[in-house]
Amino acid sequence: MTGQPVLDVRGVTKTYGMGETEVQALRGMSLTVRRGEYLAIMGSSGSGKSTLMNILGCLDIPTSGRYLLDGVDVSRLTDRQLALVRNRRIGFVFQAFNLIPRTSALSNVELPLAYAGMKAAERRRRAMAALSMVGLADRARHEPNQLSGGQQQRVAVARALVTAPALVLADEPTGNLDTHSSAEVLAVLDRLNRSGRTIVLITHEADVAAHAKRLIRLVDGQIVEDTR
Amino acid sequence: MRLIETVRFALRGVTANKLRSGLTVLGMLIGVAAVILLVAVGNGSAKAVQARIARLGTTTLTVSSGGRQVGNGATTTQNTSLTMALAQALRDKDSAPDVKTVSPVVTTSQAATFQGTSHTIAQIVGTVPSYLGASNYTIARGSVFTDQDVADGRKVMVIGQTVAEDLFGDVDPLNQQVTVNGTLFTVVGVLAAKDSTGFTDPNDVAGAPISAVQQALTGYGPVNQIVVEANSSEAVPAAQDEVTAILTQRLHVTGTAPFRVQSASQLLTTAQDTAATFTTLLGAVAAISLLVGGIGITNIMLVTVTERTREIGIRKALGAPKRTVLTQFLVEATVLSLIGGLLGVLAALIGAQFTIAGIKPAIVPSSIVLALAVSVAIGLFFGSYPASRAAALRPIEALRYE
Incomplete structure (x- = not known):
């Protein structure tokens, strides 16, 4: 399964603002990630890693260059097509968990499937399977405010993987967690990777990055280090 | 994403903040209830007026000396007032075969006293016995004064229920004597009660021979009205023509007639026009409160969108397309306004059970349908701005929002 790359970034630039206030967040970046890879992207704040994350996650489009996700060029897609790509091919894990408040863990995990138009029974079955995978099947009926930070993040991971996406994108997933919860969440990610999922982890903590098998370091919108 | 799913998300959004949703719903409730209820009040008063005119009898014509007075410059020596002689002329069976009865009427309002109790009778009608039949009055006790009483100018009187109660209390009014303007009248009959039909009390009346009233109270001037009863409701137009012809001939009218001959249906039309204006006015006032309710929805939805950025x-980020987000917030706004609308209908139906300002509201079914439709339209219209704002949010910025 190492044929077609999951991520294929070719000479991508991203510019914010115009004229005097113009800021180049990404300066011609190229990056290839193969299926099943476990990649960590490190960099200080302002290095362009958030911009890269937004582009990889199809939340933003590059100013120039090409970005192929799973063989599809997403840099020229419309809003509507981008929404579809986010739904089918990408699973997000955010630093702030970003679960929908006042909504049970199960419903949160079901949400991407609901947007995909799946029937309720099938959705429930898959969501429960995803929750068991992160070890929270017994917390399915709990609402986010009844769960600990680590549990919330594991629900978010379950939500990210429930659609069986080509890519799980984790943006500082342990940034808001204590050591114990961090270990729990990272263990889940490690397990996912072992079962063949492609994971891109964005972090600034070296010990978190150490979980990954490949490390990329960003400085001023350019890749300065790429070690396996 | 199926619509039912979106509706479920929307309902969850509505119930998430119950107090806020409740207050917004209250705004719509008041608006919708006001529209339905005020239109019902307008309609109720129209019905009351119609009922009162119908009670006059569909066979009656009212001749009044209104109209424009002739003689702008052109000297008129002809007296154009309605007189007893004119009333007598209308009784001519040859020239007015469709006329059944003719009742000249003088009216006044005077204080009546009985053993120290005083009551101002709103309407003392000096007339002839046929008037009571023409005006749909019936005698409950005693008897009507007779044509002989009219001819003799006897001081006898029939009184309405309100007068009987206020003036006599528990005393039997029959054959008692009341003093009106220094003259003693003997009560010979009590009229059956008539339903109140709005602004005036139809039972606050007294009827007496026209000769007696003119002698004791009003003086021998022109009469106020001549009430003409036609043989049947079909004969009303014919009777109207005959009466007009006789009066025109008698008064030597050349230009504009100095009198008006109106049938009940014509009075009805005039009253309906007035009532329609009244209803429209009330409806317009209520529509403003509905508009305010709609603005309330916009306000709340904008707050909701900001809060839930x-x-x-x-x-x-999870792949909700623009349209789904748009639908969700539109449905939320519509649900708020629809709940408000339904509760408003309920409130209006309850409110319509009570008498408001002396008027029994009569719900207009179409106003319910209209108010509900408008409330849904308001939800869609006033919700569309906040909803499109939500849908247009860029995911990265929305996610970064604290």
């Missing part, structure tokens, strides 16, 4: 960002 992050949630919108999450939904978009």
Whole structure:
């Protein structure tokens, strides 16, 4: 399964603002990630890693260059097509968990499937399977405010993987967690990777990055280090 | 994403903040209830007026000396007032075969006293016995004064229920004597009660021979009205023509007639026009409160969108298309306004059970349908701005929003 790359970034630039206030967040970046890879992207704040994350996650489009996700060029897609790509091919894990408040863990995990138009029974079955995978099947009926930070993040991971996406994108997933919860969440990610999922982890903590098998370091919108 | 799913998200959004949703619903409730209820009040008063005119009898014509007085410059020596002689002329069976009865009427309002009790009778009618039949009055006790009483100018009187109660209390009014303007009248009959039909009390009346009233109270001037009863309701137009012809001939009218001959249906038309204006006015006032309710929805939805920016960002990141987000917030706004509308209908139906300002409201079914439709339209219209704002949010910015 190492044929077609999951991520294929070719000479991508991203510019914010115009004229005097113009800021180049990404300066011609190229990056290839193969299926099943476990990649960590490190960099200080302002290095362009958030911009890269937004582009990889199809939340933003590059100013120039090409970005192929799973063989599809997403840099020229419309809003509507981008929404579809986010739904089918990408699973997000955010630093702030970003679960929908006042909504049970199960419903949160079901949400991407609901947007995909799946029937309720099938959705429930898959969501429960995803929750068991992160070890929270017994917390399915709990609402986010009844769960600990680590549990919330594991629900978010379950939500990210429930659609069986080509890519799980984790943006500082342990940034808001204590050591114990961090270990729990990272263990889940490690397990996912072992079962063949492609994971891109964005972090600034070296010990978190150490979980990954490949490390990329960003400085001023350019890749300065790429070690396996 | 199926619509039912979106509706479920929307309902959850509505119930998430119950107090806020409740107050917004209250705004719509008041608006919708006001529209339905005020239109019902307008309609109720129209019905009351119609009922009162119908009670006059569909066979009656009213001749009044209104109209424009002739003689702008052109000297008129002809007296154009309605007189007893004119009333007598209308009784001519040859020239007015469709006329059944003719009742000249003088009216006044005077204080009546009985053993120290005083009551101002709103309407003392000096007339002839046929008037009571023409005006749909019936005698409950005693008897009507007779044509002989009219001819003799006897001081006898029939009184309405209100007068009987106020003046006599528990005493039997029959054959008692009341003093009106220094003259003693003997009560010979009590009229059956008539339903109140709005602004005036139809039972606050007294009827007496026209000769007696003119002698004791009003003086021998022109009469106020001549009430003409036609043989049947079909004969009303014919009777109207005959009466007009006789009066025109008698008064030597050349230009504009100095009198008006109106049938009950014509009075009805005039009253309906007035009532329609009244209803429109009330409806317009109520519509303003509905508009205010709609603005309330916009306000609340804008707050909701701002407050839930992050949630919108999450939904978009998870692949919610623009249209789904738009639908969700539109449905939320519509649900708020629809609940408000339904509760408003309920409130209006309850409110219509009570008498408001002396008027029994009569619900207009179409106003319910209209108010509900308008409330849904308001939800869609006033919700569309906040909803499109939510849908247009860019996911990265929405996610970054604290």
